């Protein structure tokens with residue numbers, strides 16, 4: 001007699017593709033190794049906090065993971081595709097650290113958030129009804145509907161941060177990076193951020209967030225990865241602010257990395273954002 005129950009698949013190709021796999025990733029800036037041989041995998045739907053002291057390399061790592069900084073060595077795969085061949089950038093959202101969504105341009109909230117739909121539109125086509133609905137909804141999720149036509153420059157720092165988050169939401173990413181979204185943001189705004197990220201987490205979005213302290217975000221975090229001097233010193237349960245600073249390589253959760261210094265001459269990995277990143281640096 002035939003068994004009607006289908007046998008469970010053992011085919012490894014059935015496993016969901018990890019949104020992010022970095023192997024031996026190093027970043028060198030002006031000859032100085034800033035990120036050193038980091039292995040970092042993020043699974044679908046995970047919420048990972050990237051922690052560590054000032055200057056430990058968190059922002060640099062995030063910029064490498066978003067294709068904004070070339071890797072000096074190592075490999076990066078996004079949704080199973082090597083980064084130089086990856087083209088589904090609309091699946092990746094990034095909320096940068098720097099405040100000031102308006103950045104001197106007299107744009108209103110709705111205009112800035114609408115930029116989140118740019119990667120989805122065909123060139124020179126006006127926004128569709130769907131685009132407009134997604135923009136309105138993103139503004140609603142971050143609680144700024146009543147400010148939709150306000151100049152971004154007229155908003156508080158925390159509200160401006162929410163505008164940047166709404167812009168990322170409007171692009172409906174599957175993988176969202178946020179670089180210190182709570183820095184300099186008051187507690188009510190941090191709570192709005194936590195509520196917003198909870199909505200995204202519920203939708204299955206994978207989230208990688210840089211933070212010094214988790215605050216209201218703590219209950220959402222599945223895993224903390226702590227960097228020190230460009231290396232991973234902890235990869236496991238979320239840590240308190242104090243524990244981040246006292247974490248040692250022998251915590252038990254620690255992920256040991258190769259101590260070999262990055263070589264001087266390294267292969268160059270290009271990305272579609274590299275030109276933009278260079279321009280960005282020149283401005284700094």
Ligand SMILES: Nc1ncnc2c1ncn2[C@@H]1O[C@H](COP(=O)(O)OP(=O)(O)OP(=O)(O)O)[C@@H](O)[C@H]1O
Pocket residue numbers: 029030034052053054055056057058059060061281
């Ligand atoms: N464009 C750059 N040019 C020169 N050095 C840089 C550049 N970007 C980063 N660095 C250096 O790399 C190191 C790591 O910086 P990074 O901003 O990645 O650290 P971080 O952990 O995010 O710090 P913070 O918490 O202060 O934001 C620092 O010593 C910084 O000075």
